[in-house]
Amino acid sequence: MSRAKLKEFGIELPILPGAGPHLLPAVSGTEQRDELDEQACRAATAEWVKFQSEAGLDVISDAGQYRLEEAGYLSRALGGFKPGGLVRLYGNKYRRRPVISGKVKWKASFAASWWKFARGQTDRPVKGHLPGPYSLAALSLDSHYPDRRKAALAISRELRREAEALIKAGCRMIEIDEPALGLSPEELPLVIEAVQVLVGRLPAYFILHACYADLSRVYPGMLDIPVQNISLEMAASDMEFLDLLAAKPFGRDISLGVIDVKAKRAETADCIRARIKQGLGALKPERIWVVPDYGMEELAAEDARGRLKTMAEAVAAARQALSQRQDR
Amino acid sequence: MDAFSRGEIQESDLAAVREETVREVLAEQARAGLDIVSDGQVRWHDPVSHLMGRLGAVESAGLRRYFDTGTFYLRPRVSRPLAGGNPLIAEEMKWARAVSMRPVVAALPGPLTLSRLSSRRGGPYSSPDELARAIVPFLAEELGRLADAGVAAVVLDEPSLIREPESLPLVADCLEVLAARKGRLPLWLYPSLGDAGPLLPGLQALAADGLILDFCRGPAAADALRLAGTQMCLGLGLAGCGSVRLESAAELAEFAAKLLRKVRGEEAWLVPGGTLESLPRENAREKLLLLAKVRDMLLGGRTGRERPQRRPVRKPVAKKRRAGQSRRSRSARGRKRR
Numbered sequence: 005m006s007r008a009k010l011k012e013f014g015i016e017l018p019i020l021p022g023a024g025p026h027l028l029p030a031v032s033g034t035e036q037r038d039e040l041d042e043q044a045c046r047a048a049t050a051e052w053v054k055f056q057s058e059a060g061l062d063v064i065s066d067a068g069q070y071r072l073e074e075a076g077y078l079s080r081a082l083g084g085f086k087p088g089g090l091v092r093l094y095g096n097k098y099r100r101r102p103v104i105s106g107k108v109k110w111k112a113s114f115a116a117s118w119w120k121f122a123r124g125q126t127d128r129p130v131k132g133h134l135p136g137p138y139s140l141a142a143l144s145l146d147s148h149y150p151d152r153r154k155a156a157l158a159i160s161r162e163l164r165r166e167a168e169a170l171i172k173a174g175c176r177m178i179e180i181d182e183p184a185l186g187l188s189p190e191e192l193p194l195v196i197e198a199v200q201v202l203v204g205r206l207p208a209y210f211i212l213h214a215c216y217a218d219l220s221r222v223y224p225g226m227l228d229i230p231v232q233n234i235s236l237e238m239a240a241s242d243m244e245f246l247d248l249l250a251a252k253p254f255g256r257d258i259s260l261g262v263i264d265v266k267a268k269r270a271e272t273a274d275c276i277r278a279r280i281k282q283g284l285g286a287l288k289p290e291r292i293w294v295v296p297d298y299g300m301e302e303l304a305a306e307d308a309r310g311r312l313k314t315m316a317e318a319v320a321a322a323r324q325a326l327s328q329r330q331d332r
Numbered sequence: 333m334d335a336f337s338r339g340e341i342q343e344s345d346l347a348a349v350r351e352e353t354v355r356e357v358l359a360e361q362a363r364a365g366l367d368i369v370s371d372g373q374v375r376w377h378d379p380v381s382h383l384m385g386r387l388g389a390v391e392s393a394g395l396r397r398y399f400d401t402g403t404f405y406l407r408p409r410v411s412r413p414l415a416g417g418n419p420l421i422a423e424e425m426k427w428a429r430a431v432s433m434r435p436v437v438a439a440l441p442g443p444l445t446l447s448r449l450s451s452r453r454g455g456p457y458s459s460p461d462e463l464a465r466a467i468v469p470f471l472a473e474e475l476g477r478l479a480d481a482g483v484a485a486v487v488l489d490e491p492s493l494i495r496e497p498e499s500l501p502l503v504a505d506c507l508e509v510l511a512a513r514k515g516r517l518p519l520w521l522y523p524s525l526g527d528a529g530p531l532l533p534g535l536q537a538l539a540a541d542g543l544i545l546d547f548c549r550g551p552a553a554a555d556a557l558r559l560a561g562t563q564m565c566l567g568l569g570l571a572g573c574g575s576v577r578l579e580s581a582a583e584l585a586e587f588a589a590k591l592l593r594k595v596r597g598e599e600a601w602l603v604p605g606g607t608l609e610s611l612p613r614e615n616a617r618e619k620l621l622l623l624a625k626v627r628d629m630l631l632g633g634r635t636g637r638e639r640p641q642r643r644p645v646r647k648p649v650a651k652k653r654r655a656g657q658s659r660r661s662r663s664a665r666g667r668k669r670r
Contacts, residue, residue, distance in 0.1 A: 088576060088612050088615075089611075089613065089614055089615065090613070091609070091610060092609060093403055094377060094378045094395070094404040094406070095333060095377045097404075100612075101402055101610075142400045143402050145575050145576045145610075145611070146577075147575050147576050148577075184400060187397055187399055187400040188399070188400055188495070188526075189495055216394075216395055217396065221495065240395060241393060241394045241396075241407075241451075242393060242451070242453060244451075264394065266395050
């Protein structure tokens, strides 16, 4: 059904499409900073789009060079957000947390022009990207809204305007980043409601990305999130999510995370193929996309290139094996 | 840590940096006017793997987000039976106690949370509950060491209980074992990172000396406390760590005073609601100052710096004798306890 929807939009994908991650590493001039160097971002975006196309990926990411520093990006994109101070994530890893200091307000299009630019660099389909309303509410330091629900829904309404801008620009595949899914299982209804406000009746194929959370307490309820594809970090958690599918079939497209982007050592093509095979054991092949677990922005650029090439090779091999199996 | 991982400094250099940082954290809390301080767990990689690694679960099953705090932890993989014998955090706490001007409280993640945040795949424990029960004897042993280390109290942090209220009987069993081994060391339970209101009746029956409730996550905890009161010592989680907004000290003091009328336990503490680690340092410092100010308001305008030794305590903060008593009787109680 989801492939039919894509076809409606003129997008035909091969079996097991390989897709780029929503963030790729900074190259010269796009390192994390408050002020955006537009020229450097354009050059880096063009470079990454070209690389993904040449590597053989079927769905191209806009590479997110304009949003590598999340707190600064949000403050540029949406009124009401400002960058907060540094917070320790774990070990010696720090990041600035976004702060909601006022009413969230869409100011002007912030993702659509980058999508359009990326689309102009390739003849392959390019995903647009939006932050998730629930995660922005849950993972920002909110000083304005009285509760998380009010914050999430207010953000949803404003992000919907950007979704509309993306669609107006021609984008028909939009990925929504919701890394907070599963962190507070009792708030799953809010996630569903917030995403519904954002995507309801819009003519696009929506992908929701979740990662680094225990989803066992929100499955199968999470299948009520109104998107066509759910993209999951799986490699880092030993593909454990697949165990949950015994309770209820997934029943929609899935982007299978097959590269552990936090691992110091890159996986081999065989390792990635084995993960794809695990996915094929639990899901229909026409439902599966193949992606890295998460954004690759923390890797060195060369490392990320190597891993994506390996993933593309593994996808090609898995596709060939599948085709041979079907021929028999 | 980066320099150490690159081989640019020795382990002894790293240890010195860590010690210096802990000193700084302890001093910062004392300067803010806190009566009881913590070491800030600055030596810990994260709230889970630090402890589980010392129980032998040294393999990692990947990175996970630590609830909705914006922080992460390395998910331990328990692939073999847990093994203890060595101190978990007692040595760190002993050192902190020795260099701190204020009493030091230790925080330990509870067995429910540790078991739920670990992977058991391929290991000997067939269920999360079995793993939780396996963790308990090691925590019990550690309580003895922490008592010897001179900590003022131990807070057992159980954020998983909020998400899994049906596990209250398991937590009750675990606490029975811990209570039997802790001697006179006060043991507090903190079902953190959520509104524990619906759990309050069950929590009151647990074998803990004190209970900490986060009042920043919703109204249910306050409503339940107003309704039922408590015979336990109570920690009031007041300054919310999910926001950089600084609450009004006067409003918090008024809110706390009303709740404290329902507390029949010996002590009450004022603590941050949630984990300060989720805040930028400057905002965290402001929250600590706020708690000290609220304490001072509750005590009638006196400042913590004038008579710091008179007050009970806790980790990031402050405070207090029971509201609703006369100042004279509060002082008397304070002297008696000292």
